[in-house]
Structures are given as structure tokens and as C-alpha cells.
Amino acid sequence: xxxxxWLDLAAALLLVLGGFLSLAAGVGLLRFPDALSRLHAAxxxxxxxxxxxxxxxxxxxxxxxxxxxxxxxxxxxxxxAPISAHMVGRAGYRTGNFREDLLVTDxxxxxxxxxxKETGP
Amino acid sequence: MTxxxxxxxxKRIGWRLWQxxxxxxxxxxxxxxxxxxxxxxxVLSGVVVAIAVTRVFYLPPVELSGRLNPFWxxxxxxxxxxxxxxxxxxxxxxxxxxxxxxSNAVIAVDLVTVSDFITTLTAITISLxxxxxxxxxxxxxxxxxxxxxxxxxxxxxxxVRSKVLSxxxxxxxxxxSADDVERTRA
Numbered sequence: 001x002x003x004x005x006w007l008d009l010a011a012a013l014l015l016v017l018g019g020f021l022s023l024a025a026g027v028g029l030l031r032f033p034d035a036l037s038r039l040h041a042a043x044x045x046x047x048x049x050x051x052x053x054x055x056x057x058x059x060x061x062x063x064x065x066x067x068x069x070x071x072x073x074x075x076x077x078x079x080x081a082p083i084s085a086h087m088v089g090r091a092g093y094r095t096g097n098f099r100e101d102l103l104v105t106d107x108x109x110x111x112x113x114x115x116x117k118e119t120g121p
Numbered sequence: 122m123t124x125x126x127x128x129x130x131x132k133r134i135g136w137r138l139w140q141x142x143x144x145x146x147x148x149x150x151x152x153x154x155x156x157x158x159x160x161x162x163x164v165l166s167g168v169v170v171a172i173a174v175t176r177v178f179y180l181p182p183v184e185l186s187g188r189l190n191p192f193w194x195x196x197x198x199x200x201x202x203x204x205x206x207x208x209x210x211x212x213x214x215x216x217x218x219x220x221x222x223x224s225n226a227v228i229a230v231d232l233v234t235v236s237d238f239i240t241t242l243t244a245i246t247i248s249l250x251x252x253x254x255x256x257x258x259x260x261x262x263x264x265x266x267x268x269x270x271x272x273x274x275x276x277x278x279x280x281v282r283s284k285v286l287s288x289x290x291x292x293x294x295x296x297x298s299a300d301d302v303e304r305t306r307a
Binding site for chain 2: 020024028032043069079085089103104105108110
């Protein structure tokens with residue numbers, strides 16, 4: 001096998017892995033019990049899935065100009081994903097869109113209670 | 122208000138420009154990447170757009186610590202990538218396994234640092250690592266409240282907490298102030 005074949009094989013493997021992680025995200029979206037846990041599936045596995053897919057594209061294209069377009073895609077995904085997850089998570093927590101019976105501990109609730117006791121009702 | 126002398130004003134403007142310079146350069150580079158060409162026109166239009174954007178969407182200046190350790194930065198980036206890979210497959214496993222996810226936890230992590238910059242970086246890193254998500258930030262006390270998936274006992278919650286603190290330590294070692302390095306070591 002030549003070097004080109006090996007690179008093609010690596011790209012193919014990366015594409016399969018990226019596809020698998022996206023599938024896992026979809027399955028998680030269906031199977032996780034409440035909104036906050038679904039958020040994990042909706043925002044996270046794609047980060048690595050995207051890295052795999054972008055790496056596969058880079059291996060296939062093998063040109064600097066492609067790489068320079070791919071880099072900002074990844075950077076912006078990594079900068080914006082935590083922020084959107086935080087906004088949705090915060091809104092979900094504040095509006096009570098989660099199942100309290102599933103939580104082992106809820107230290108945010110304790111903190112809020114402590115704070116409201118200090119300031120009075 | 123006291124009047125500022127010409128030299129002081131110039132110094133102040135110079136300092137602000139110096140602080141904004143990394144952001145301006147990054148915006149110009151991004152502009153050129155988006156156009157896909159390097160030419161005088163793209164550089165000039167990039168500078169114009171960068172200045173316009175920083176004027177219109179004004180952000181408070183980020184207070185950097187002024188310290189950077191390239192070795193620990195590299196260690197941090199490698200560890201971060203490793204964590205992302207491991208945790209991505211863990212969450213994927215939780216999605217596929219028959220019993221699914223039965224319990225989660227909301228955990229408060231009291232960070233050692235008081236710097237906004239380190240707190241933000243820690244929060245972003247934690248959010249990018251699958252399985253944990255920052256719900257709320259207490260900026261004054263630098264406490265992160267995170268939601269962790271698949272946590273089934275208090276001991277596991279403790280493990281998540283020490284994990285976050287070790288991420289913070291790694292970031293501080295890479296780009297935190299000397300003061301923070303001392304504190305995280307203690």
C-alpha cells in the first residue's frame with residue numbers, strides 16, 4: 001500500500017468514528033431521561049465528532065488552503081458550544097425543566113436556599 | 122476631574138491599543154481566512170472591519186495574567202484532548218447501554234483562583250469535556266455550578282469535583298498568575 005492509500009484509510013476510519021459519535025448523540029437525545037441530560041448529548045459528542053470529520057477532510061484534501069478554512073470552523077464550534085449549552089442549561093434549571101428525583105445532590109439548590117435565608121423571604 | 126497632560130493621554134491611548142492589538146490581529150487574520158486570500162485589499166479591509174467591530178461591539182478588556190508557560194500549556198492541551206476523547210466515548214456508551222442514565226448531579230465547585238479569565242477558561246474547558254455542563258457561575262466567589270451526567274453516588278460527585286479542580290490547576294500552571302500558582306499548589 002502506498003502512502004496515499006494509508007491516508008485514505010485513515011480518513012475513512014475517521015469518518016466512520018465521526019458518524020458513530022453523531023449517531024450516539026442522536027440516540028442519547030432520545031434515551032436520556034430529562035432536558036438537562038439531553039443537553040449533554042445535544043452539545044458534546046459532536047465536538048469530537050466534528051474534529052474527526054474535519055481531520056478526515058484535511059487528510060483527503062491535503063492542501064493548506066483547505067486546512068486554513070477548517071481551522072476557524074473548529075475554533076468557532078469550540079468557542080460557541082459551551083456558551084449555548086450554558087445558556088440552555090441555565091434556562092432549563094431556572095424553569096425547573098429537569099427531574100429532581102434523578103439528582104444525587106443538588107448543591108445549587110442548597111446555595112440558593114442559603115442565600116434566600118440570608119436575605120429573608 | 123484633573124486635566125491630563127498630552128503625554129499621559131498618549132500613553133493611555135497607546136496602552137489601550139496595545140491591549141486590543143491581539144484581538145485586532147486575530148480579527149484581521151480571521152477576515153483573511155474567510156476570504157481565502159492574502160492581498161493588500163484583504164488586509165486593509167480587514168483592519169477597517171476589525172476596528173469597526175471592536176468599536177460597535179465594545180467588550181471590557183480581558184485582564185491577562187501576563188504569564189505564559191508554553192510547556193504546561195502543551196501539557197494542558199494534550200490532557201484536554203485526551204479528556205475529550207475519553208469522555209465523548211463515555212457519553213456515547215451511556216447513550217447506548219441498556220440501563221441508560223439513571224441519575225445525575227448538580228455540583229458546586231469552589232475554584233481556588235479569583236481571576237475572571239481563569240474562571241472563564243475553566244468553565245469553557247469543563248463544558249467542552251462531555252458529561253459536564255456549567256449551569257451557573259458565582260463570579261464574586263468564583264464558584265462553578267455544574268451538571269454532571271451519569272453520577273450515581275456522592276463519591277462519584279466528589280470525583281467530578283476533584284477533576285474540575287485539577288483542570289483548573291492545569292490551566293493556572295499554563296497561563297495563571299504567579300499568585301494563583303502558589304495558591305493552587307497549597
